[in-house]
Amino acid sequence: MLAGRLERGLFLAAAAVMAYFVVPPLLILFLTSIEATRGLQVTGLTFAHYENVLSTGGAAASLVGNTLVFGLGSAALGLAAGVALAWLVERTDCPFKGVIYVAAFFSFAIPGVVKVIGWILLLGPRAGAVNLALRTVVPVETGPLDVFSMGGMILVESLIWTPVVFLVMAAPLRSMDPSLEEAAAMAGAGLWGRLRSVTLALAWPSILSLLILTLIRSLVSFDVPALIGVPADIAVLTTRIYNEIRTGLVPQYGEASAYASILTVFVLLLLIPYARLIRRANRYATITGKAYRPRLYELGRWRGFAGACALLFPVLVGLPMAMLLWASLLRFYQPPTADALAFLTLDNYPAALRNGDIVAALRNTLVVSILSAVAVMALSFIAAWVVLRSRVPRRGLLDQLSSLPLVFPGVVLGIAVLRTYLTLPVPIFGTVLLLVAAYIPAYMAYGMRFAEAGLIQIHRELEESGLVHGGTFLSVARTILVPLMLPALFGGFVYVFLLSAKEFSIAALLYGPQSRVASVAIWELWQNGQISQLAAFCLMVAGALVALSLVFRGLSRRYGVAA
Amino acid sequence: MGKLLSFVAIGALLASACGGGGPGPVAAPGSPSAAPPTTVADIALYAAADRQKVLEAGAKNEGTVSLYTSAVAPTMPLIIEAFQAKYPFLKVEMYRADNAELNQRFSQEEQAGKRIMDVLETTTDGMTAFISNKWLQPYASPETAAYPKDSLHPQAIWAPTRASYVGLGYNTKLVSKADAPKTFDDLLDPKWKAKMSIASSATGVRFVGNVLFSKGEDYLKKLGAQNVRVQNVSGRALADLVVAGEIPLSPTIFDSHVADSKSQGAPIEWVPLEPAVVNLAAAALSAKAPHPNASMLFIDFLLSEQGQKIYFDHGYGSTRNGIGAGAATFKKLYLENVTPNYEESFAKWQALLRSTFTAQR
Numbered sequence: 023m024l025a026g027r028l029e030r031g032l033f034l035a036a037a038a039v040m041a042y043f044v045v046p047p048l049l050i051l052f053l054t055s056i057e058a059t060r061g062l063q064v065t066g067l068t069f070a071h072y073e074n075v076l077s078t079g080g081a082a083a084s085l086v087g088n089t090l091v092f093g094l095g096s097a098a099l100g101l102a103a104g105v106a107l108a109w110l111v112e113r114t115d116c117p118f119k120g121v122i123y124v125a126a127f128f129s130f131a132i133p134g135v136v137k138v139i140g141w142i143l144l145l146g147p148r149a150g151a152v153n154l155a156l157r158t159v160v161p162v163e164t165g166p167l168d169v170f171s172m173g174g175m176i177l178v179e180s181l182i183w184t185p186v187v188f189l190v191m192a193a194p195l196r197s198m199d200p201s202l203e204e205a206a207a208m209a210g211a212g213l214w215g216r217l218r219s220v221t222l223a224l225a226w227p228s229i230l231s232l233l234i235l236t237l238i239r240s241l242v243s244f245d246v247p248a249l250i251g252v253p254a255d256i257a258v259l260t261t262r263i264y265n266e267i268r269t270g271l272v273p274q275y276g277e278a279s280a281y282a283s284i285l286t287v288f289v290l291l292l293l294i295p296y297a298r299l300i301r302r303a304n305r306y307a308t309i310t311g312k313a314y315r316p317r318l319y320e321l322g323r324w325r326g327f328a329g330a331c332a333l334l335f336p337v338l339v340g341l342p343m344a345m346l347l348w349a350s351l352l353r354f355y356q357p358p359t360a361d362a363l364a365f366l367t368l369d370n371y372p373a374a375l376r377n378g379d380i381v382a383a384l385r386n387t388l389v390v391s392i393l394s395a396v397a398v399m400a401l402s403f404i405a406a407w408v409v410l411r412s413r414v415p416r417r418g419l420l421d422q423l424s425s426l427p428l429v430f431p432g433v434v435l436g437i438a439v440l441r442t443y444l445t446l447p448v449p450i451f452g453t454v455l456l457l458v459a460a461y462i463p464a465y466m467a468y469g470m471r472f473a474e475a476g477l478i479q480i481h482r483e484l485e486e487s488g489l490v491h492g493g494t495f496l497s498v499a500r501t502i503l504v505p506l507m508l509p510a511l512f513g514g515f516v517y518v519f520l521l522s523a524k525e526f527s528i529a530a531l532l533y534g535p536q537s538r539v540a541s542v543a544i545w546e547l548w549q550n551g552q553i554s555q556l557a558a559f560c561l562m563v564a565g566a567l568v569a570l571s572l573v574f575r576g577l578s579r580r581y582g583v584a585a
Numbered sequence: 586m587g588k589l590l591s592f593v594a595i596g597a598l599l600a601s602a603c604g605g606g607g608p609g610p611v612a613a614p615g616s617p618s619a620a621p622p623t624t625v626a627d628i629a630l631y632a633a634a635d636r637q638k639v640l641e642a643g644a645k646n647e648g649t650v651s652l653y654t655s656a657v658a659p660t661m662p663l664i665i666e667a668f669q670a671k672y673p674f675l676k677v678e679m680y681r682a683d684n685a686e687l688n689q690r691f692s693q694e695e696q697a698g699k700r701i702m703d704v705l706e707t708t709t710d711g712m713t714a715f716i717s718n719k720w721l722q723p724y725a726s727p728e729t730a731a732y733p734k735d736s737l738h739p740q741a742i743w744a745p746t747r748a749s750y751v752g753l754g755y756n757t758k759l760v761s762k763a764d765a766p767k768t769f770d771d772l773l774d775p776k777w778k779a780k781m782s783i784a785s786s787a788t789g790v791r792f793v794g795n796v797l798f799s800k801g802e803d804y805l806k807k808l809g810a811q812n813v814r815v816q817n818v819s820g821r822a823l824a825d826l827v828v829a830g831e832i833p834l835s836p837t838i839f840d841s842h843v844a845d846s847k848s849q850g851a852p853i854e855w856v857p858l859e860p861a862v863v864n865l866a867a868a869a870l871s872a873k874a875p876h877p878n879a880s881m882l883f884i885d886f887l888l889s890e891q892g893q894k895i896y897f898d899h900g901y902g903s904t905r906n907g908i909g910a911g912a913a914t915f916k917k918l919y920l921e922n923v924t925p926n927y928e929e930s931f932a933k934w935q936a937l938l939r940s941t942f943t944a945q946r
Contacts, residue, residue, distance in 0.1 A: 062692050148833070273689070353850060354851035437693070440689070543658075549657055549820075550819075
């Protein structure tokens, strides 16, 4: 009876907090999607935005086709690569594990638009470094590779998702009981059979939830379609909807909001099979009261090959960053040739630091990102427990509430939060808390993926025995759940921490004179700094953030189990 | 004397033209007023001989100015530093953002009835909607006497703080100086086919507006047949892609970016395809400014010779008489001044940019 009250209490608390962060921006999103505007005036209500979105989608079959190829392609590639990587790193004796983690952290810490510049410098058809090298042997005038293509779009976008999938999947795979795989092996299953019937089957809920996340985010993705797709003349729904209908001097977000509102229905539909799966969450638990020793699969003679495959990820993440590093060392950008060595300089680094009060900005960045990450993971931990453990009716509401903000384009969420706190009598305007209030809903869905993936592997018998022995929820959480889930909770923490630190489209709208963050300086350099200074500044900030993340990681390993 | 006269004339003109600005008469020029002005409108239009003294006294009580600006670092921080050195009792609180964020932020605050912003310093075309909503207060600054009349807003809502020019940027390693296009017509040469890119931002939209105004729709169609790529990167990044050689030439490049890169030795050159579009930024005062006295002192400073020199030294053009004389002698186009219904036209150009330069696949 007490347990029932506790479950209900936690459910209501988590639902209330989530609703507080999610519902106002969602209402504003829906409102924006039905408001007719002229200039800055709301002139009435209309369904025209929805009609525009639907007719845009209906007008050209190729548009929907491009969108699906890009969205499904990026999601599938990112998911497959991320799961494979997590398996290699956590379940086998494959080499280069440390490099892969550092590469993943770096890829979270560098803003997407800056990475795209790295890719253009690498694979641009005229002056891309790889193309210049290839052209010494291939006799073509431009190319042979062209980042401005559907292939380029999918490559760059899927590399945004690979490290997320890797990090979410790493935790459940790491502590998976190897006796199950061994049993399958003894039953005569080959490597693939073992993977399919044991490893992947056990990880299936996490994979499905990641698929929902990557698919929705690829469908609302704007940076890559805008920066690579538009020059390639490949339109997808987002670029068409945002660019085409964002007309006039005052940007109008009616159509973008209508598109996002339509996608909320997809999110809710996609969550139905997931909810059904996790209703029998215990089937996927591998950490039980039974003692086991996590043992790595020995790749034997495949070790070198597997290592080479795994190294592909840090190489693909590292190459555009290497171009940025090269750019940061030059007085002005030029392709890497022997002649260019004459222009090497370190001046860009101190020059980039002269951009405003960087110490205050970095301090604000740390406050904002640590607060956001802690808040998101604490909330996700409690919500995941309610969803997976309790028997409260409608507990799936927490998954729905946390997943809905996935549909928001960043700018629209920023505007919605701006409107919310100009209206609500909550005095956080002009403080760093306004940014936190935007990042909590923005990253809640990611936090939930990490927390649920971590919790689903832990059999409930562990906490039940803790409760039977007189523990409270808090003591069980502190002594059993959190230590066992620490790899997952830490993964989510680092992810939200790095994403909040680099985010700038929301930050540029919400910061104030007292709450400037470092990413606003990145954004200013993007607007008006040479690539060399932009690259220098981004690499410095990313380097500091990644170093800090590794310190956090060390601390979590000292505290957690199997972390 | 001439300066004083025109200042007085503007003040008088405004006093008669802007009855809607607020109650209370403007003190007769030259005679000290009995009581200091109190409303935003009165302070903004105050033109008596003791103006400076009155503003300083009012500003001392206010203590701060809240500035929203799209001028990028390091220019504005340096101007603020100089301003605060002149008025040590004032502190400028700056929110710096791109036009889109800036305008979004101000309009959301206005619609929520919040009084936060004092001074808006951004491009003039973005102010159009604010002006029609009466969110900006006409003002009289003695500094405007030093500006050509046609560079000032006819109702004195803004005065220009900085100008930049858009023209052709090309990579000198890929395009020789002799070969480089010098006019719009030169862009149609078949040898530039598939080598040009234009910006998708407001800069590209205004380029289309310029082409329509200067060359007509037929020319735009021919340019579209040149396989021009539309780039979504920032204006600065576009210039860097020209430097990198990824884009041989682009007609939507800012002169200031090229000057900056050239000073580092980069292989890039800038040509004004006449007429060159002028992107004008200006200073305006919020009709509900919480610190109107300090605001007027700050606006005066932005427009002053000292303020304008800081802008000019950081690559911006100035329209103030005597600053940067001899610079930017090419033919210029103040697009929003020659375009009736600028907002509607802008939306039309936006659509044309897409239909002309993307295949609409």
